[in-house]
Amino acid sequence: MERWDDQKRQQDIDDLNNEMAGRDVGRQHRFLHDRDPQYIEERKREDKHRHDMLMQLMRDAEYAAAYQRAWEALDNAQDALSEALLENAEQTERLAEALDAITDQAARLPDGSPVFRAADGSLRDADGNRLRSDALPASLTIPEDAPSYEEYASARDALHGARMRGQELSRIQTEVIDPARDRVEAGDMTPDEIDAITNRLDDVTDALKQGRIPEIEVEAPTSASSSDHNAAIVAPVTLPSLD
Structure with a gap:
């Protein structure tokens, strides 16, 4: 991702402040009477230059802030997923031990x-x-x-559910977080695209913290008859309760 040139940006800010204060910044100024058309036109150009510079600096700041929010959303989603994966691994181990104990007693x-x-x-x-x-x-x-068959089947199904949950959690890493990180690192997104990724990651974080598996949007395969190459398939995940 292209990094903003902090030194150049600071120079732009300094130039803008100096111009607004009336200090010379190396640009040619015309000290003419305020009724002179040439002087008025020059002032208009300078005012427009200051306005354009200010707008560019504001856009850069907003763009940088949007990217910062995206990075924070990535970190939050990764932390939530790592915690969910750890809890799932521990639960899977406990359920496997419980199933082994039931089987041994049969x-x-x-x-x-x-x-x-x-x-x-x-x-x-x-x-x-x-x-x-x-x-x-x-x-x-x-x-x-x-142990009864019902006890065995319940333990078996709980273990299967935990393993399925682990697979779905892994999909979040490979199909949501990793692609989002690649897009953010590329640094070629529009502000709307940055916000969309940030919102998506926030949704993932919220779902994981609530113990839910978020829906995963998968790019639809294109075909000769397809007119919309940006269509998406939403794959909802339904798992048995592991409580």
């Missing part, structure tokens, strides 16, 4: 696979398939304190 078939009794009294394998009684060994017993 009754076993001769081949070592776990078997669970469901609430309806049927026996089921880890995939939820109902096991035929005539296919089970007569010696198989299910202890009273053995």
Whole structure:
């Protein structure tokens, strides 16, 4: 990204202040009578020059401020995502340990696979398939304190949900934050584009802090029949509660 030349900008500010104060800054001045048309025209040109310089300095300051807000929004979104990823990793580890504990406590078939009794009294394998009684060994017993199929399925689904959540969080990094950072670093955006990226990043930060997965906008693939190459697909994410 092109950086503003601080020294040149400060010189412009100094020149502007000097001109507005009536001090010479090396430019030719005409000390003519205020009724002289040539003098009046020169003053008009100088006034316009001062006005244009002031407007340019204001635009530069606003542009720099917009970029500063974008960088702050990037940092905030990255911090919120990093925290969410860490929490997800810790939760995934806890849920995996809980599922392992349930599986270890389950009754076993001769081949070592776990078997669970469901609430309806049927026996089921880890995939939820109902096991035929005539296919089970007569010696198989299910202890009273053995985990039920419902307990196992709940722990399994919670772990799956946590892993899916981790994948969606990773998508935010690769499909939202990284592209936004590339655009900001390029430094070739209009003020409206800068504001749009800043607002998008603020939305991501707010969603993550509230424990939600923000929607991810993905560029739509172009085709010969497509007339709008800027169309976007919004991919909402729906995940089971992990509480």
